[in-house]
Amino acid sequence: MCLLGIDLGGTTIKAGLVDIKGRLLVKGQVPTGAAEGAGAVLERIATLAGDLARGQGLAMQDIKGAGIGIPGSVEVEKGLVHLAPNLFWRDYPLRAELAARLNLPVAVDNDAHVAALGEMWQGAGQGFNSLLMVTIGTGIGSGLIIDGHIRRGVFGYGAEMGHVKMVREGPQCHCGGRGCLETLASATAMVRRFREYLAAGQSSRLQDGPDLGAREILTAAAAGDELATRVVDFAASYLGMALANAVLLVGPEAIIIGGGPAQAGEVILAPIRKYLAESLGAWQIKPLPVLAARLGNEAGIIGAARLALELLEHRESF
Ligand SMILES: [Zn+2]
CATH class of the missing domain: 3.30.420.40 (ATPase, nucleotide binding domain)
Structure with missing residues (x-):
């Protein structure tokens, strides 16, 4: 089977x-x-x-x-x-x-929900029953698993962290809102901010070009480039704050960061952990693991298979 x-x-x-x-x-x-x-x-x-x-x-x-x-x-x-x-x-x-x-x-x-399920089953979330996975890409997707099951709220779009509002009157989001997390911390947002700094005359070893992406910015930050580090730090500060808000709401056992930027490792994970801890303050009762996703683009396939398995098990229980 x-x-x-x-x-x-x-x-x-x-x-x-x-x-x-x-x-x-x-x-x-x-x-x-x-x-x-x-x-x-x-x-x-x-x-x-x-x-x-x-x-x-x-x-x-x-x-x-x-x-x-x-x-x-x-x-x-x-x-x-x-x-x-x-x-x-x-x-x-x-x-x-x-x-x-x-x-x-x-x-x-939703694909971000499915990826969270995949990571829980076979990836970085193994051994945890409740976790929040945030996927950083063009936008920001998220999946919340509590007691082993995806939680999506009444209308199916709960745990949509990319569009939680972080800054009143902040940057315009394609969803129609302003100041959504993904306008501040997605891969797209990092590139946009980096270009704004360059256009304002700030210097970096990394030059603008059609192929400039979050990967290049993260690589430059890891090599000590000051401007790239500032851009990564800005994104991480909002990710950390948004994650702290989510932790205070739902109390997951672990946080998993997925998407291309997470593969850069500590250069982005370390500042996310720092700002998460700072935002939680005294509410950080015990250390909360913040882990890089492990399955890469197989998370969607494996999570979808798990979704199918749960459907079959649900049917058998009737
Ligand atoms: Zn939005």
């Missing part, structure tokens, strides 16, 4: 077969081709799943369920994608459509 985990992104569909112990048996990827419409995307998912199964000498009947993480807001109970701008989807009944296409039970959730 195995499970199909699908990580549906705006540009790439990643999928894999995972056994019930959480071991990734095989994985593959194809372009999403979102502009061709939802039907074409689902067709590519089904073809990829069939190819993966055949490669393992399995029939589709050997796959017992599928889970899928998508970049958008999901009404999980109905398997309905409310809004996924990267896929051009609005109010799309993904679970029903994909279940019909794969002939499998399907569980759907």
Whole structure:
């Protein structure tokens, strides 16, 4: 018996077969081709799943369920994608459509929630029952797990840390709000701030260019560049403060930082820990682990497979 985990992104569909112990048996990827419409995307998912199964000498009947993480807001109970701008989807009944296409039970959730589940099952979150995972990328995604289960609130978009408000009248966010965490601390925000400093005449060993990204800024900061360090420190200060607020609300056992910038390691993790501790102050009763995610871009596949497993277990209990 195995499970199909699908990580549906705006540009790439990643999928894999995972056994019930959480071991990734095989994985593959194809372009999403979102502009061709939802039907074409689902067709590519089904073809990829069939190819993966055949490669393992399995029939589709050997796959017992599928889970899928998508970049958008999901009404999980109905398997309905409310809004996924990267896929051009609005109010799309993904679970029903994909279940019909794969002939499998399907569980759907937001990709950041799914990644948190994957890290808890097989990654940096192993051994913890309650954790908060924050993924830093173009935006900031987050997933909250309490007592082993994803918590998403009544409307399915709870634990949306990227849009908690940090600065009144702060930078404009694409969500329509101002001063959201992701306008201050995402990879995009780091690059924007660095460019603003350069444009204002501040000097750095790192030069601007079309390929300038958070990775280059973090590398320069690790090498001691003062301006890059200041930019990383600014982002980390808001991440630390936002995490402290979340910790005071929900009290997780551990925090996991994912996304490209987290792979830079201590250059960003250390200041996040510093500002988290500073913001918690006397409320830091015992040390709270702040760990880098371990699964990289396999977290979405493994977490989605776990979502499928939970769906099957839930069904059996009725
Ligand atoms: Zn926002």
